[in-house]
Amino acid sequence: MALPGASCSDGLADCLELSAGYLSQMAHNLSSMCGANLWMPARVTRFRTAAIAPLTPRELMLDGELFPAVARVEIRVVPAALRCSCLLTGRRRIQTR
Secondary structure (H helix, E strand, O other): OOOOOOOOOOOOEEEEEEOOOHHHHHHHHHHHHOOOOOOOOEEEEEEOEEEEOOOOOEEEEEOOEEEEEEEEEEEEEEOOEEEEEEEEOOOEEEEEO
16 A cells, blocks of 8 residues: 555545656555555655646646646545546646546
């Protein structure tokens, strides 16, 4: 499990910010799959609300799904529910549940 302290009912989102090289990422993946969680080359942050706006639109992976050219992301956490809104280039908005 990549985020062993995560809970779907505490009203907080656990965000994994990872910028590791290939070998470090593989060590993390293997450690997580084995349940050992010995290698964590990332910063974990918990939040209730967040907004992310890169200087230029970027590709975003959110819960395993890729979104191209994202200009801004706003996230609001509700206990036991997740709703996310992405503003893509061209002002097109995608919402997920």
